[in-house]
Amino acid sequence: VERSLHLARLLAGAGIEGGFARVVARKVQERGDGAAAAESLKAVLCDLIRTAPFPLARNGKKLIALVGPTGVGKTTTAAKLAAHAI
Numbered sequence: 001v002e003r004s005l006h007l008a009r010l011l012a013g014a015g016i017e018g019g020f021a022r023v024v025a026r027k028v029q030e031r032g033d034g035a036a037a038a039e040s041l042k043a044v045l046c047d048l049i050r051t052a053p054f055p056l057a058r059n060g061k062k063l064i065a066l067v068g069p070t071g072v073g074k075t076t077t078a079a080k081l082a083a084h085a086i
Contacts, residue, residue: 004029007037024048 004025011021027044028037035043064081066074 007041 008021008025011024012018024044028040031040066078068074
């Protein structure tokens with residue numbers, strides 16, 4: 001339990017929301033498979049966080065609209081998407 005609390009504090013200190021940090025720390029502790037802490041953490045995060053394939057990874061042209069108020073990161077997001085698309 002102490003290791004779980006310590007990991008939860010480390011995760012929260014890294015900016016991960018407290019409730020999620022506690023869930024992750026508990027699941028890492030429950031694994032108890034003797035794997036390195038980093039490997040256990042990676043496995044738990046992969047189980048908890050579902051991802052989808054990058055939408056620009058498929059061939060063909062794509063049209064993406066970025067809509068939002070000034071200053072929310074539309075241009076930065078467009079640049080990041082472009083960088084991943086090549």
